Amino acid sequence: MVQGHVNLNTEKTEQWIQEYVDGWVEFFKKQTDTGKVADYIPKLEEADPNSLGITIIGKKGTEIRSGDVEHEFSIQSISKVLSFITACMDRGIAYVLQRVDVEPTGEAFNSIMHLEVKGHQRPFNPLVNSGAITTSSLLSGNTSDEKLEPLFQLMEKIIGRRPEIDIDVYVSERDTSMRNRAIGYYLLEEGYLESDLGVTLETYFKQCSINVTTDDLARIGLVLSNDGIHPETEEIIIPRNIVRIAKSLMLTCGMYDASGKFASYVGIPAKSGVSGGILAVVPPRVRENELPFLSGCGIGVFGPALDKQGNSVAGIKLLRHIANSWDLSLF
Amino acid sequence: MVQGHVNLNTEKTEQWIQEYVDGWVEFFKKQTDTGKVADYIPKLEEADPNSLGITIIGKKGTEIRSGDVEHEFSIQSISKVLSFITACMDRGIAYVLQRVDVEPTGEAFNSIMHLEVKGHQRPFNPLVNSGAITTSSLLSGNTSDEKLEPLFQLMEKIIGRRPEIDIDVYVSERDTSMRNRAIGYYLLEEGYLESDLGVTLETYFKQCSINVTTDDLARIGLVLSNDGIHPETEEIIIPRNIVRIAKSLMLTCGMYDASGKFASYVGIPAKSGVSGGILAVVPPRVRENELPFLSGCGIGVFGPALDKQGNSVAGIKLLRHIANSWDLSLF
Amino acid sequence: MVQGHVNLNTEKTEQWIQEYVDGWVEFFKKQTDTGKVADYIPKLEEADPNSLGITIIGKKGTEIRSGDVEHEFSIQSISKVLSFITACMDRGIAYVLQRVDVEPTGEAFNSIMHLEVKGHQRPFNPLVNSGAITTSSLLSGNTSDEKLEPLFQLMEKIIGRRPEIDIDVYVSERDTSMRNRAIGYYLLEEGYLESDLGVTLETYFKQCSINVTTDDLARIGLVLSNDGIHPETEEIIIPRNIVRIAKSLMLTCGMYDASGKFASYVGIPAKSGVSGGILAVVPPRVRENELPFLSGCGIGVFGPALDKQGNSVAGIKLLRHIANSWDLSLF
Amino acid sequence: MVQGHVNLNTEKTEQWIQEYVDGWVEFFKKQTDTGKVADYIPKLEEADPNSLGITIIGKKGTEIRSGDVEHEFSIQSISKVLSFITACMDRGIAYVLQRVDVEPTGEAFNSIMHLEVKGHQRPFNPLVNSGAITTSSLLSGNTSDEKLEPLFQLMEKIIGRRPEIDIDVYVSERDTSMRNRAIGYYLLEEGYLESDLGVTLETYFKQCSINVTTDDLARIGLVLSNDGIHPETEEIIIPRNIVRIAKSLMLTCGMYDASGKFASYVGIPAKSGVSGGILAVVPPRVRENELPFLSGCGIGVFGPALDKQGNSVAGIKLLRHIANSWDLSLF
The missing domain is CATH 3.40.710.10 (DD-peptidase/beta-lactamase superfamily)
Structure with a gap:
């Protein structure tokens, strides 16, 4: 002290x-x-x-x-900050915030119910899973690699080396995360996703698997x-x-x-x-x-x-x- | 510097x-x-x-x-900050935070449902009504005037005069705020209130009616x-x-x-x-x-x-x- | 046949x-x-x-x-059926059903949250507390005794004696049921109650306390x-x-x-x-x-x-x- | 009249x-x-x-x-009754009801939130989508055709001909029903599905597409x-x-x-x-x-x-x- x-x-x-x-x-x-x-x-x-x-x-x-x-450890949800930043740099703040709000929520990070209770409102913020998946969908590009390229470049500028994805983590995330798929389909139905759901989730799972x-x-x-x-x-x-x-x-x-x-x-x-x-x-x-x-x-x-x-x-x-x-x- | x-x-x-x-x-x-x-x-x-x-x-x-x-206008919800401060000064931070959390919520300020969904958990924070009413109940004293005295003294030290309650506003608040009574009875049942509900609500309505x-x-x-x-x-x-x-x-x-x-x-x-x-x-x-x-x-x-x-x-x-x-x- | x-x-x-x-x-x-x-x-x-x-x-x-x-035991929630029946006989089915729906709910009998989630919709049905309290408010009369008179008369016709209220039960219900008061104030704010809340709850607690x-x-x-x-x-x-x-x-x-x-x-x-x-x-x-x-x-x-x-x-x-x-x- | x-x-x-x-x-x-x-x-x-x-x-x-x-029109949600019946005939009532309850719900038929609010409880009943998808997963068989065979046989006994699936309806359902996929993944995570999710949803979409x-x-x-x-x-x-x-x-x-x-x-x-x-x-x-x-x-x-x-x-x-x-x- x-x-x-x-x-x-x-x-x-x-x-x-x-x-x-x-x-x-x-x-x-x-x-x-x-x-x-x-x-x-x-x-x-x-x-x-x-x-x-x-x-x-x-x-x-x-x-x-x-x-x-x-x-080295996988960056996991910390990537949501970087994904939000690159989405804003790519599409503009206004565009992103029309699709994801910036309000805190009392619900769990992997909640779907807030989307249902609020009724056709965008996800609460980019740091809960629904908002992060929406944000990943906003990144430009047709493949997850194209979408993540600006994030990789941003990280490289900061940390001085090109970051790498932990393939084991990525494969595990991709194959086990049923809740994120549930959220993804919900968002797709509500019209919040701007890219193919498969590509969006691949992007999201990859960004979570970056080693830092x-x-x-x-x-x-x-x-x-x-x-x-x-x-x-x-x-x-x-x-x-x-x-x-x-x-x-x-x-x-x-x-x-x-x-x-x-x-x-x-x-x-x-x-x-x-x-x-x-x-x-x-x-x-x-x-x-x-x-x-x-x-x-x-x-x-x-x-x-x-x-x-x-x-x-x-x-x-x-x-x-x-x-x-x-x-x-x-x- | x-x-x-x-x-x-x-x-x-x-x-x-x-x-x-x-x-x-x-x-x-x-x-x-x-x-x-x-x-x-x-x-x-x-x-x-x-x-x-x-x-x-x-x-x-x-x-x-x-x-x-x-x-001059009634202070309304801004009083929640002062009430929280005086409750902490009176009872200690730990005591207050055991009864009211400090987490933001995505629900409306006058929501009851978050209490029901979460099931027997303290109110989200002292700035939503459920948390503010709980906070008012924690203030020492048997009457609303006794409870508010420290808040009045604190304000007087800062603004240089003893604050006054707008009686018209107070009476209106007291007589119309059915939702706050609903919240109050819910909290009473859940065991969060530390003083008589009538006194607690009177305290709450009075603090909201202070002119500033x-x-x-x-x-x-x-x-x-x-x-x-x-x-x-x-x-x-x-x-x-x-x-x-x-x-x-x-x-x-x-x-x-x-x-x-x-x-x-x-x-x-x-x-x-x-x-x-x-x-x-x-x-x-x-x-x-x-x-x-x-x-x-x-x-x-x-x-x-x-x-x-x-x-x-x-x-x-x-x-x-x-x-x-x-x-x-x-x- | x-x-x-x-x-x-x-x-x-x-x-x-x-x-x-x-x-x-x-x-x-x-x-x-x-x-x-x-x-x-x-x-x-x-x-x-x-x-x-x-x-x-x-x-x-x-x-x-x-x-x-x-x-002999207090009739408790079974009275909700009789109260619904007398309200319909008194005010007409259409009038009652405009104020209380007849849909089952997956929520608990004493839930408030369904009112909040659904947003300004009448209570689900007359057999959950919110619907039963609303129903009691629809009964004609300025006092709880006036409101309950038709229910007493109906019961008397059926059971062959005028039913009696268990005063101990009534007093206990009245003095402990904070959740029902919470529900009552919520309904009052939403505009579903047709009589004074105090009289309404007195009616409700009395009807629950009838001995059978x-x-x-x-x-x-x-x-x-x-x-x-x-x-x-x-x-x-x-x-x-x-x-x-x-x-x-x-x-x-x-x-x-x-x-x-x-x-x-x-x-x-x-x-x-x-x-x-x-x-x-x-x-x-x-x-x-x-x-x-x-x-x-x-x-x-x-x-x-x-x-x-x-x-x-x-x-x-x-x-x-x-x-x-x-x-x-x-x- | x-x-x-x-x-x-x-x-x-x-x-x-x-x-x-x-x-x-x-x-x-x-x-x-x-x-x-x-x-x-x-x-x-x-x-x-x-x-x-x-x-x-x-x-x-x-x-x-x-x-x-x-x-001729597609049977849609009416198939949920038949699917429930064949699941009970196949697995026994007790087995089915351990996985799907029989309680009405006040939530919409395609609600996910009730699963989240209730927390790890089985779906409310077999006639809401979450319960119907769970029921389809309980049907024996490794493919959707194997799973639906008893339902087809039951219908044939009753209507006197083997029912047919409207392929156009099936393809449309399969390709558009994002909410049902969201529900499916949620159920999968919660452990309610007894067969592969893809097969389960195929079964569900096929049964809804039967012409009657x-x-x-x-x-x-x-x-x-x-x-x-x-x-x-x-x-x-x-x-x-x-x-x-x-x-x-x-x-x-x-x-x-x-x-x-x-x-x-x-x-x-x-x-x-x-x-x-x-x-x-x-x-x-x-x-x-x-x-x-x-x-x-x-x-x-x-x-x-x-x-x-x-x-x-x-x-x-x-x-x-x-x-x-x-x-x-x-x-």
């Missing part, structure tokens, strides 16, 4: 932050007992529930890595923190108004049914996935103390033991502790 | 801002046609649909007033922006962790079924009421441009013509325009 | 039926373990869970009584079986088109969430109450076998141990056994 | 009934304006909205045909009226306990969201389909007047103009009129 008087430009300070983060990663690693690794497909089930890793990359170049940061590391997520978070501008090249990678909506969505809907609690207790835009990953964004803040990362940073977390809402048990605890120590909350 | 080189203390800058705001208030006043004044009680129905007023009070003391700022001005709302917003500290006396009026949850709730749930859109397009914590008031909070921001109010401000708006979600038509347009011009969004 | 060669008027046959029923009452009395006496008010909680009694009164005058037929015996229920059932005509005086007590709708409602909606199963496995119109009473109606049937009661009968059952749907555990078993033995099903 | 004293065995009586029915068919043919032919597939859209035909076949051999009885005439429906109705026994050969075609549940289901759930009203106003088991067909069953009744068809009959109706619930506008009016004239109601 210490803050105070850190000068991020000195090596000494970085060392201090590194030790601080290492200590808490060790501490929260031991608190994964209440969680459970996702087991609906084999690859996810293989994960070590006691893993915990975090990468923090600050706007000024500071990079902190701690714990199990070497793992905590470093990748931190780099993505940093670009979002930095209003869409690459922190080194200063290139505008994502238009700012799209970044803004993406961060707003992450804050209001990013952490499944615990989004409100995460906003209240942590207070930064974040999106989690069922593989245990969390992408978090710290916008620049004004604070009177000299705390780390006040000029903004991106954070990537991996901790595959999930709580009952589907979020990384240890990841949330770690983010909450750090955010409160360093006063990172937007609020 | 940079805030830009606008010096808000110079008369010239303030004059420029004043003229700018005046111009847009005039402009948006003429765009109230799509809205409709609330008509479920006589006092609200009397309001002039073309009214529009705004007060902005900055941390450094700048005060901007424009349009119809002289009106745009100045009052701006001053409240400024204290929330300033982490609960009075900007002049520097007294801690509200503990910071409570302020933080309150602002998070405003962002995720403050604008009825348009909360997600408001977060995406405006991006600041706000709470609206059916009388046409909006309480908005601008936390301090880091921006490289020289824009006004980057060190934080509170905003009060009054514009009684409402859109179909129940938010001030012109008020939202005005806030969106200003927030985008001055880059006030959190995201 | 008479069937069957059983002559129910002979002492020998009656004796045989009596022994048969006695045997099965004894048998099913021992099968009440899975049930539970209603415990939300003290008077109901006092009931002996092992009680089981039945009265069968045939059109031709045969009367069979077996088990605990001497008990299995004999009384059997006599009521017999009149319904006999198309509304008193079996002795041959007076038309209830118009036939109203009796028909009442029996249809009992078949489709009379046994709470087990109505469909009761229709499938027993196949006769029936209405149960939470005190353990069942009113059942056997219309005249054509059968080639020589079975008892083919010319129609009324049945009253009392067995206070309830299954999880709220129906008498032993009562349903007994009715199912008898109906199948004697081929009483409509189908 | 009075009839009476008809001796069905004389030619004169039959002639009188024929003329009576002819008159009312002509009359109700002109009352199809409020209806609309189903237009979701081309073949249904081709139907003449002013068509109306009826066949009544009595237990004693009387056959009445009137209006457009020569049309009003004569066929009347013959099926007669067998159901006659407790499953062929009226001429006296062979037991369907076990009686299955017939009983089928009739009970038709009465409580057979006419979509108007089932309760049909039970109240007409009072006989019936099942409608979107092609405008109605299968109705009149069990034998005891009445003091000598009215036609009191010993039971089957009725087939065709009238493709549908009301908003999906039932034949003119068909319902005609059935209601006849049932009331001849006192056919069960109640």
Whole structure:
């Protein structure tokens, strides 16, 4: 719970932050007992529930890595943020938002009933499955590869390598996700899908199966923190108004049914996935103390033991502790 | 720790801002046609649909007033924020959040069905009616006056005078709000109410009937922006962790079924009421441009013509325009 | 056009039926373990869970009584049938059905959510609480006593004495039924109630608190079986088109969430109450076998141990056994 | 409106009934304006909205045909009754009812939300789509043809020829029914389907595409009226306990969201389909007047103009009129 008087430009300070983060990663690693690794497909089930890793990359170049940061894991629902961004870049914000709303919902992420209760209204937001599948359908292209090309290019610009799909994960997702097919056919009937359902679902399952590391997520978070501008090249990678909506969505809907609690207790835009990953964004803040990362940073977390809402048990605890120590909350 | 080189203390800058705001208030006043004044009680129905007023009070003391700022109007749902804050101050955050969650909901503000669908779960959040009534029941005291005393004292510290209840509004609310009674009895059966239902509803109707001005709302917003500290006396009026949850709730749930859109397009914590008031909070921001109010401000708006979600038509347009011009969004 | 060669008027046959029923009452009395006496008010909680009694009164005058037929118990939800009948006699079928539909619902008897999901539609039917409260509001009169007078007179004509309200039950119902008050206020807001809510609920609670015996229920059932005509005086007590709708409602909606199963496995119109009473109606049937009661009968059952749907555990078993033995099903 | 004293065995009586029915068919043919032919597939859209035909076949051999009885039309949802019957004959009632309940629901026939609200409970009944698809999955066989063979054989025994599938209808159903695929995948995920989803849906779409005439429906109705026994050969075609549940289901759930009203106003088991067909069953009744068809009959109706619930506008009016004239109601 210490803050105070850190000068991020000195090596000494970085060392201090590194030790601080290492200590808490060790501490929260031991608190994964209440969680459970996702087991609906084999690859996810293989994960070590006691893993915990975090990468923090600050706007000024500071990079902190701690714990199990070497793992590759499938991006899962975190891809919904990127898919929404590329759909907006491709079709325009107005076009996308006519087909998917940006309102939080109290229903489960895989709910169909809200579509039926509301009666012929677009899905609540792009971060629930109905909205994410609709968003995938909006991507240009006749095949899933064509549709995902802009997303791949965007990721490559940010993480410095072309991302790869985990074929085992993809095949498992494709062959087991009956609920997503149910949602897909419902959306098709309601007229929300703009591409063939088979291609749409293939796109959705592929985007969920992209492999990432905590470093990748931190780099993505940093670009979002930095209003869409690459922190080194200063290139505008994502238009700012799209970044803004993406961060707003992450804050209001990013952490499944615990989004409100995460906003209240942590207070930064974040999106989690069922593989245990969390992408978090710290916008620049004004604070009177000299705390780390006040000029903004991106954070990537991996901790595959999930709580009952589907979020990384240890990841949330770690983010909450750090955010409160360093006063990172937007609020 | 940079805030830009606008010096808000110079008369010239303030004059420029004043003229700018005046111009847009005039402009948006003429765009109230799509809205409709609330008509479920006589006092609200009397309001002039073309009214529009705004007060902005900055941390450094700048005060901007424009349009119809002289009106008194009932605070309505905006009181839910203050009631939540006083309940947390009175009973502790943990106690309150065991009885009311902080999750956004896709259901209407006056929904009962979410309680039935979810089955014996606490109300979604303190800003929907079921959560607000539960919150009012948590306030200490045997009478509505005893229960509201801390809220009155809090408001008095902020706005500089003891607030008054509009008796006509209170009597109308009390005598017409059948849905709130339905919600109240449902909550009573489910065991969420901690005080007599009659007293609870009386408390709720009274708190909704408190008269405020745009100045009052701006001053409240400024204290929330300033982490609960009075900007002049520097007294801690509200503990910071409570302020933080309150602002998070405003962002995720403050604008009825348009909360997600408001977060995406405006991006600041706000709470609206059916009388046409909006309480908005601008936390301090880091921006490289020289824009006004980057060190934080509170905003009060009054514009009684409402859109179909129940938010001030012109008020939202005005806030969106200003927030985008001055880059006030959190995201 | 008479069937069957059983002559129910002979002492020998009656004796045989009596022994048969006695045997099965004894048998099913021992099968009440899975049930539970209603415990939300003290008077109901006092009931002996092992009680089981039945009265069968045939059109031709045969009367069979077996088990605990001497008990008085509150009529509870069975009163909804009588209240619907008197409302139709008082206001006309068309008037009543414009305010309450006659459709079965998959929701619980005390659901509010169906009103919200369907959006400004009348309650599903007069046998769920929302429909029953609406029906009670339609009864003429300014007080609950005035409203219930026709119902009392109707019952008196059938059971031969003026029925009495169990004051303890009434007071308990009135003071504990928060859900019914919630429903009442919801209906009030939606505009379905035609009398003061307080008077309406008083009426509803009073009608539920009328004391009856299995004999009384059997006599009521017999009149319904006999198309509304008193079996002795041959007076038309209830118009036939109203009796028909009442029996249809009992078949489709009379046994709470087990109505469909009761229709499938027993196949006769029936209405149960939470005190353990069942009113059942056997219309005249054509059968080639020589079975008892083919010319129609009324049945009253009392067995206070309830299954999880709220129906008498032993009562349903007994009715199912008898109906199948004697081929009483409509189908 | 009075009839009476008809001796069905004389030619004169039959002639009188024929003329009576002819008159009312002509009359109700002109009352199809409020209806609309189903237009979701081309073949249904081709139907003449002013068509109306009826066949009544009595237990004693009387056959009445009137209006457009020569049309072949697809059986659509009426097949759900036959599929339920063959599934019960194949797997046993208990097995089937463990997977599909027999409770009416207030939700639409193509609802998914009830599955989500109730949470892992079997579909409400075999006459809503979720229950019918589940039922089709229970039929033995590895292909849709194998699965449907018993249904075809059952129909052949009753209607005297092997029924045929309308290929155009089948192809259209298969290619357009996205909602049914959504339901199918939902059921698959919940574990209710016992055969491959593709085969299950193929089976379901094929059974809906079987061509019938009003004569066929009347013959099926007669067998159901006659407790499953062929009226001429006296062979037991369907076990009686299955017939009983089928009739009970038709009465409580057979006419979509108007089932309760049909039970109240007409009072006989019936099942409608979107092609405008109605299968109705009149069990034998005891009445003091000598009215036609009191010993039971089957009725087939065709009238493709549908009301908003999906039932034949003119068909319902005609059935209601006849049932009331001849006192056919069960109640």
